[in-house]
Amino acid sequence: MGLNSDDMEQLEDIVKCSRPLHRGDYLFRNGDKFRSLFIIKTGSVKTYTPREDGTERIIGFYLPGEIVGLDAIQQAEHICSAKVLETCATCEIPFRRLEDLASHLPSLQHQMYRLLSREIGYDTEMLMLLGKKSAEERLAAFLLSVSNSFKRRGLSATEFYLSMSRHEISSYLGLAVETISRIFTRFQEENLIQVERKYVHLLNLKRLEDIVLGIHIRSVHQNIEEPLHNEEPLHNIENSLRD
Amino acid sequence: MGLNSDDMEQLEDIVKCSRPLHRGDYLFRNGDKFRSLFIIKTGSVKTYTPREDGTERIIGFYLPGEIVGLDAIQQAEHICSAKVLETCATCEIPFRRLEDLASHLPSLQHQMYRLLSREIGYDTEMLMLLGKKSAEERLAAFLLSVSNSFKRRGLSATEFYLSMSRHEISSYLGLAVETISRIFTRFQEENLIQVERKYVHLLNLKRLEDIVLGIHIRSVHQNIEEPLHNEEPLHNIENSLRD
DNA sequence: CGCGGAATTGATGTGCATCAACTCGGGTGG
DNA sequence: CCACCCGAGTTGATGCACATCAATTCCGCG
Numbered sequence: 001m002g003l004n005s006d007d008m009e010q011l012e013d014i015v016k017c018s019r020p021l022h023r024g025d026y027l028f029r030n031g032d033k034f035r036s037l038f039i040i041k042t043g044s045v046k047t048y049t050p051r052e053d054g055t056e057r058i059i060g061f062y063l064p065g066e067i068v069g070l071d072a073i074q075q076a077e078h079i080c081s082a083k084v085l086e087t088c089a090t091c092e093i094p095f096r097r098l099e100d101l102a103s104h105l106p107s108l109q110h111q112m113y114r115l116l117s118r119e120i121g122y123d124t125e126m127l128m129l130l131g132k133k134s135a136e137e138r139l140a141a142f143l144l145s146v147s148n149s150f151k152r153r154g155l156s157a158t159e160f161y162l163s164m165s166r167h168e169i170s171s172y173l174g175l176a177v178e179t180i181s182r183i184f185t186r187f188q189e190e191n192l193i194q195v196e197r198k199y200v201h202l203l204n205l206k207r208l209e210d211i212v213l214g215i216h217i218r219s220v221h222q223n224i225e226e227p228l229h230n231e232e233p234l235h236n237i238e239n240s241l242r243d
Numbered sequence: 244m245g246l247n248s249d250d251m252e253q254l255e256d257i258v259k260c261s262r263p264l265h266r267g268d269y270l271f272r273n274g275d276k277f278r279s280l281f282i283i284k285t286g287s288v289k290t291y292t293p294r295e296d297g298t299e300r301i302i303g304f305y306l307p308g309e310i311v312g313l314d315a316i317q318q319a320e321h322i323c324s325a326k327v328l329e330t331c332a333t334c335e336i337p338f339r340r341l342e343d344l345a346s347h348l349p350s351l352q353h354q355m356y357r358l359l360s361r362e363i364g365y366d367t368e369m370l371m372l373l374g375k376k377s378a379e380e381r382l383a384a385f386l387l388s389v390s391n392s393f394k395r396r397g398l399s400a401t402e403f404y405l406s407m408s409r410h411e412i413s414s415y416l417g418l419a420v421e422t423i424s425r426i427f428t429r430f431q432e433e434n435l436i437q438v439e440r441k442y443v444h445l446l447n448l449k450r451l452e453d454i455v456l457g458i459h460i461r462s463v464h465q466n467i468e469e470p471l472h473n474e475e476p477l478h479n480i481e482n483s484l485r486d
Numbered sequence: 487c488g489c490g491g492a493a494t495t496g497a498t499g500t501g502c503a504t505c506a507a508c509t510c511g512g513g514t515g516g
Numbered sequence: 517c518c519a520c521c522c523g524a525g526t527t528g529a530t531g532c533a534c535a536t537c538a539a540t541t542c543c544g545c546g
Binding site for chain 3: 167
């Protein structure tokens with residue numbers, strides 16, 4: 001499944017680790033020619049496209065360990081812009097060379113398919129979220145996906161800093177800013193979370209998960225037969241492509 | 244970009260064209276081990292997952308020329324079921340063998356990446372749709388995407404048969420059946436389309452496209468001259484306001 | 487400090503869901 | 517071949533979740 005050390009070595013040869021990027025910098029812009037994939041090592045990035053009314057529609061947030069740019073392969077040019085939220089260290093992987101390398105390394109090639117396929121899986125989950133879920137369910141799912149992402153990186157799953165604004169969250173979840181704000185306070189009143197501006201402390205992961213599944217406090221005696229699958233709209237990469 | 248004839252020959256060797264499948268048959272079911280991709284040659288297929296309440300959540304519809312199964316590569320098992328709507332001829336491509344073959348044929352490999360990436364692109368579009376679009380915009384977008392799909396296959400872009408039920412459409416678009424029904428009749432009243440149960444005739448592609456873009460006739464100014472449809476009594480007040 | 491954008495909170499509006507009643511057509515069996 | 521039924525589709529009435537509008541408050545930053 002993973003790559004052996006020799007494979008890794010060859011992979012590292014083509015990876016260029018850039019100097020740190022700062023808030024507001026672009027990894028690429030809408031319409032740029034597609035050349036590379038980017039792995040986020042530290043910091044965070046958002047991708048977005050302009051909407052008719054000029055505001056931006058957030059496509060996704062990318063946290064450490066995740067990979068940006070997979071949507072552009074077929075079009076040859078980027079269909080969204082990627083902008084740094086929090087100072088970032090990134091690795092750039094020229095796609096052409098990655099492709100060449102992959103054709104000699106079956107395990108890498110397989111990894112690539114998995115990566116792309118997983119991206120599709122995340123999008124599908126996101127579709128579920130936007131399709132029929134309430135505002136509370138969406139925000140709960142969002143918080144848990146951030147939580148899981150930090151957890152995978154060995155950071156706290158319950159206390160973290162949200163690098164994106166309420167406005168960006170609302171755009172990502174397809175809601176109004178005011179709704180996000182209200183639900184943050186509602187969650188706080190119910191002792192589910194504790195919010196201090198961008199710092200968030202999740203106090204009751206279990207209940208948040210229940211909310212995502214559509215279990216809305218009615219019953220204290222909730223019978224759990226459901227396979228609890230985690231919502232993870234964020235885009236994490238395999239260990240084998242790690243720093 | 245394409246494959247040369249020699250490549251094609253090798254590809255055809257591993258493709259198995261199945262005997263026709265009929266309404267209700269499965270290409271695969273949720274939880275099945277992932278083995279193959281399926282190309283729809285004729286007919287149509289839906290993919291879906293069960294929801295908490297037991298109803299099905301439609302993930303996608305697949306028409307001739309489209310590929311089913313790309314979402315499962317990474318998980319090794321299918322995360323949705325694929326069920327035949329209309330009698331289908333399909334080709335099955337064992338993924339393992341495709342992968343092997345692709346590693347020897349760079350152009351095929353590249354094609355695979357494009358395919359996967361395109362799937363991501365579709366999903367992203369769908370996210371836009373579900374994120375912030377009105378019911379009318381969603382249905383218009385749906386009709387146009389079906390139209391384009393038929394057009395690509397050399398069939399009529401304006402007259403076709405919808406193999407899916409209103410209920411399935413509503414699930415796909417994240418709306419209620421009743422809403423779909425109402426908008427069908429509203430579109431008909433406005434002479435945008437003509438509906439006879441599952442047969443649909445698109446009368447004004449341009450306006451449908453405008454609707455998707457969020458242009459809702461409000462704007463009499465900024466108005467490029469529309470094709471004026473004759474004798475439209477009373478229903479369309481905006482039209483009588485002009486000229 | 488003082489300015490301005492971000493966030494919160496309240497008041498009001500509305501698009502769509504939901505509930506309910508009815509129609510239509512297609513399939514089945516007598 | 518008709519009577520019946522049943523699910524799919526339509527249509528109307530009502531309710532609600534969330535958007536929108538408006539008014540502060542909060543904080544970061546020059």
